[in-house]
Amino acid sequence: MDRAAFPAQVGIFEVGPRDGLQPEPAFIDTRKKIEYVDMLTGAGCKKIEVSSFVHPKWVPQMADAKEVFAGIKRREGVVYSALVPNLRGLELAAECGLDEVVTIVSTSESHNKKNLNAAPAETLKEIQKINAEARRRGIRVRSYIATVFGCPIEGGQDPAKALDIALALESFGAYEISLGDTTGMANPLSAYSVPKMIKEKLSRANLAVHYHQHFGLEFANNFASLQAGITVFDGAAGGLGGCPYAPGATGNCATEILSEMFRRMGIRTGIDSGKIQEAARYAKTLSSLIHENC
Amino acid sequence: MDRAAFPAQVGIFEVGPRDGLQPEPAFIDTRKKIEYVDMLTGAGCKKIEVSSFVHPKWVPQMADAKEVFAGIKRREGVVYSALVPNLRGLELAAECGLDEVVTIVSTSESHNKKNLNAAPAETLKEIQKINAEARRRGIRVRSYIATVFGCPIEGGQDPAKALDIALALESFGAYEISLGDTTGMANPLSAYSVPKMIKEKLSRANLAVHYHQHFGLEFANNFASLQAGITVFDGAAGGLGGCPYAPGATGNCATEILSEMFRRMGIRTGIDSGKIQEAARYAKTLSSLIHENC
Numbered sequence: 001m002d003r004a005a006f007p008a009q010v011g012i013f014e015v016g017p018r019d020g021l022q023p024e025p026a027f028i029d030t031r032k033k034i035e036y037v038d039m040l041t042g043a044g045c046k047k048i049e050v051s052s053f054v055h056p057k058w059v060p061q062m063a064d065a066k067e068v069f070a071g072i073k074r075r076e077g078v079v080y081s082a083l084v085p086n087l088r089g090l091e092l093a094a095e096c097g098l099d100e101v102v103t104i105v106s107t108s109e110s111h112n113k114k115n116l117n118a119a120p121a122e123t124l125k126e127i128q129k130i131n132a133e134a135r136r137r138g139i140r141v142r143s144y145i146a147t148v149f150g151c152p153i154e155g156g157q158d159p160a161k162a163l164d165i166a167l168a169l170e171s172f173g174a175y176e177i178s179l180g181d182t183t184g185m186a187n188p189l190s191a192y193s194v195p196k197m198i199k200e201k202l203s204r205a206n207l208a209v210h211y212h213q214h215f216g217l218e219f220a221n222n223f224a225s226l227q228a229g230i231t232v233f234d235g236a237a238g239g240l241g242g243c244p245y246a247p248g249a250t251g252n253c254a255t256e257i258l259s260e261m262f263r264r265m266g267i268r269t270g271i272d273s274g275k276i277q278e279a280a281r282y283a284k285t286l287s288s289l290i291h292e293n294c
Numbered sequence: 295m296d297r298a299a300f301p302a303q304v305g306i307f308e309v310g311p312r313d314g315l316q317p318e319p320a321f322i323d324t325r326k327k328i329e330y331v332d333m334l335t336g337a338g339c340k341k342i343e344v345s346s347f348v349h350p351k352w353v354p355q356m357a358d359a360k361e362v363f364a365g366i367k368r369r370e371g372v373v374y375s376a377l378v379p380n381l382r383g384l385e386l387a388a389e390c391g392l393d394e395v396v397t398i399v400s401t402s403e404s405h406n407k408k409n410l411n412a413a414p415a416e417t418l419k420e421i422q423k424i425n426a427e428a429r430r431r432g433i434r435v436r437s438y439i440a441t442v443f444g445c446p447i448e449g450g451q452d453p454a455k456a457l458d459i460a461l462a463l464e465s466f467g468a469y470e471i472s473l474g475d476t477t478g479m480a481n482p483l484s485a486y487s488v489p490k491m492i493k494e495k496l497s498r499a500n501l502a503v504h505y506h507q508h509f510g511l512e513f514a515n516n517f518a519s520l521q522a523g524i525t526v527f528d529g530a531a532g533g534l535g536g537c538p539y540a541p542g543a544t545g546n547c548a549t550e551i552l553s554e555m556f557r558r559m560g561i562r563t564g565i566d567s568g569k570i571q572e573a574a575r576y577a578k579t580l581s582s583l584i585h586e587n588c
Contacts, residue, residue, distance in 0.1 A: 001486045001521060187558030188517045192295045215551045216510025217558075220517040223482045227295060257509045264481030264511075 001227070009268040011047065011232040012255055013142075013178070013208060014040050016283055017068075018049040018083055019252055020240025022061055028286050030064040034071035037080075039282055040237060041072070043275035045255075047079045049102060053089035069096040081142065085116065090130050094137050101134060103127045103174075104144040107161040108151035111182070115146065124168055131172035143174040144210060148194060150185030159194045166198050170205040177205050178234055181221065184214035184250045191221035196228035208232035213239060213250040219261055222253065233258060237276055238283030251289070256280040295521070303562040305341065305526040306549055307436075307472070307502060308334050310577055311362075312343040312377055313546055314534025316355055322580050324358040328365040331374075333576055334531060335366070337569035339549075341373045343396060347383035363390040375436065379410065384424050388431050395428060397421045397468075398438040401455040402445035405476070409440065418462055425466035437468040438504060442488060444479030453488045460492050464499040471499050472528055475515065478508035478544045485515035490522035502526035505547045507533060512547040513555055527552060531570055532577030545583070550574040 017037050021028060033051075040048050050072065056063035065082060074080060081100040084090045093101045105123040106112035112120045127143065134141050147154075148162040166177050179195055191209070199207045209225040211218040211234070222233050235255035242251060256279075259271040311331050315322060327345075334342050344366065350357035359376060368374060375394040378384045387395050399417040400406035406414045421437065428435050441448075442456040460471050473489055485503070493501045503519045505512040505528070516527050530546030550573075553565040 001483070001518070003483055187555060189295070189297055189559050213510075214554075215548070216507075216513045217551065217555050219510045219514040220555060223514040223517060224295070254509070257511065260508075261481060261511050261514060265483050 003266060006226060006265065006267060007231050009270075010226070010262060011208075012045065012259060012269050012271060013047045013049070013232055013234045014045040014237065014255055015049045015210070015234050015252060016040065016236035016238060016240050016255065018052050018062070020236035020238065020283065021286065022052060022059055023242040023289060024061055024287060026288065027061060027063075030067045030071065032286055033064070033068050036237075036279065036283055036286065037068065037072045039275070039279035041075045041078055043237070043279050044269075044271045045078070045276075046270055047081065047100075050080050050082055052083035053092040054083065054085050066092065066096060069098070084130060086126055087129055087133055090133055090137075090139070094139060098139065100140045100142060101130070102142045102144060103130055104146055104180075105165060106146040106151070106182070107157045107165060108147040108154045110153040111147045111151045114153070120165065124165065127169065128172045131174065135173055141172075141174050142176045142178065143169040143172075144178050144180050145169070146180040146182045148179040149181040149190050150183070152183045152185075159197060162194065163198050163201060166202060166205070166207075170202055174205050176208055176232065177202070178208040178210045178232075180210040181212055181218075184212040184218065186211060186221045187217065188220045188224035191224040192228045195225050195230050199229055206232060208234060210234035211253045212241065213253060218253040219257065222258060223261070235259075236283070238280040238287065240283050240287050240289070242289050254280065297560060300520060300559065300561060301525050303564075304520070304556060305502075306339065306553060306563050306565060307341045307343070307526055307528045308339040308531065308549055309343045309504070309528050309546060310334065310530035310532060310534050310549070312346050312356070314530035314532065314577065315580065316346060316353055317536040317583060318355055318581060320582065321355060321357075324361045324365065326580055327358070327362050330573065330577055330580065331362065331366045333569070333573035335369045335372055337531070337573050338565045339372070339570075340564055341375065341394075344374050344376055346377035347386040348377065348379050360386065360390060363392070378424060380420055381423055381427055384427055384431075384433070388433060392433065394434045394436060395424070396436045396438060397424055397463075398440055398474075399459060400440040400445070400476070401451045401459060402441040402448045404447040405441045405445050408447070414459065418459065421463065422466045425468065429467055435466075435468045436470045436472065437463040438472050438474050439463070440474040440476045442473045443475040443484050444477070446477045446479075453491060456488065457492050457495060460496060460499070460501075464496055468499050470502055470526065471496070472502040472504045472526075474504040475506055475512075478506040478512065480505060480515045481511065482514045482518035485518040486522045489519050489524050493523055500526060502528060504528035506535065507544040507547060513551065516547065516552060517555070529553075530577070532574040532581065534577050534581050534583070536583050548574065
């Protein structure tokens with residue numbers, strides 16, 4: 001293991017404002033969400049998942065997506081994206097001037113049903129439609145695969161399921177696929193072998209990883225994935241997050257610690273240490289879940 | 295990186311009762327210390343650093359070392375050890391029936407002066423005497439090298455200093471040397487390269503690693519050291535610890551998470567998941583530093 005074997009720079013995909021805040025039970029003031037996104041922009045984040053265009057009946061926390069996008073200060077070169085579950089969501093995203101959206105589907109049948117009220121195969125059909133329409137509109141699509149490293153309901157997941165889904169997502173046109181460890185069940189061996197196996201089979205789409213917390217093991221997992229050739233890592237400033245439909249769900253990997261790990265290794269992320277810590281401190285003031293989840 | 299490349303079993307050296315409790319400002323009841331050690335024994339820990347035979351003027355928290363050793367339930371096959379700074383400490387350890395003691399010296403001149411009021415070279419002379427006398431008494435010596443991965447006062451430390459000290463300690467007769475990241479300054483690259491370089495130069499002594507917390511990076515560091523061929527890892531149940539003489543010192547790597555990382559990787563530690571978590575919960579009730587340090 002040599003410094004020279006690692007890239008000079010990696011990307012961090014910031015998911016705090018969406019994946020981090022979504023499970024919060026009490027509605028967070030729109031101005032505070034805007035403040036959080038602006039602090040992330042100020043800290044040097046290059047890709048920020050800002051909100052979700054999902055029906056407010058399902059995720060009331062994200063009901064102000066349009067207002068948040070109207071309020072944030074967009075910086076040239078920074079990508080602001082949103083989760084869309086269907087064509088209606090994509091339409092709303094387009095109305096807000098987004099040039100990137102994200103989709104999600106689980107490897108676990110049970111988790112996908114809880115999360116999206118559909119079988120994974122049905123969700124994939126919807127994602128295929130989203131991709132087709134997004135391409136027509138010139139919008140890029142990033143795709144999450146959830147529960148890749150284990151499901152809190154079903155337990156261990158065969159990596160072949162994630163591979164099949166990844167190949168489908170690539171064929172639909174996703175430019176990047178992110179493997180989600182939705183409830184922090186990965187370990188350094190699976191965090192190495194699963195991304196490596198899938199990366200070798202993809203021909204066009206880039207592969208990213210998305211670890212949730214397990215008391216710090218998420219950093220060992222990210223490091224293992226780096227060794228597997230992964231160069232894009234998802235994080236949430238302040239380690240916010242969880243999943244309202246996944247029992248035992250924990251926060252996302254904390255961006256401020258992840259970027260510190262890379263900094264210490266001499267790998268650039270473009271993120272300012274001091275400013276991301278400020279954003280993390282602010283994010284924690286918005287969260288009621290952080291203390292249970294850490 | 296293949297499962298087969300890793301050992302089937304690793305050792306965890308539990309340092310909670312000594313390194314974890316030592317910095318606590320208020321004296322902890324002797325019965326509680328005994329309870330903590332007994333819970334660790336019950337959880338399957340094979341090596342436990344119980345206390346320190348240091349003058350109570352310097353470390354009042356460890357003034358009851360003799361009473362703790364008299365009170366704990368010793369299990370056959372478990373090693374109970376204590377830190378000894380000098381021959382007087384070794385004598386007291388021998389009176390308590392110990393068959394293992396630990397010594398400590400820092401790579402950093404400034405840290406060693408703060409910690410032991412001596413230059414590293416003077417401390418090494420004392421350690422040499424301890425080893426000679428320990429050999430005469432049939433007591434094994436384990437040796438820590440502190441500030442290997444960085445010093446909070448001096449900053450970066452040349453790994454050559456740790457190597458020189460390790461070779462000296464080996465020549466004195468230490469059966470095991472543990473590389474200490476006293477204030478959590480390591481990263482996965484140094485946690486791989488430094489142990490690997492030193493391990494290759496040692497001919498008899500085993501090499502262990504001793505990481506302190508940096509918000510979870512300690513697990514990435516332990517994983518990197520595992521890849522470097524290290525098979526003994528220090529931890530403190532509950533992540534207790536810090537250093538009263540090191541500004542910014544953080545707790546030890548939490549044994550309950552470290553053992554969980556290995557469990558998930560299919561590597562045995564002999565530690566019972568449920569029981570070490572109980573010990574960790576109990577340990578946290580003894581600590582006033584845990585909230586600041588985590």
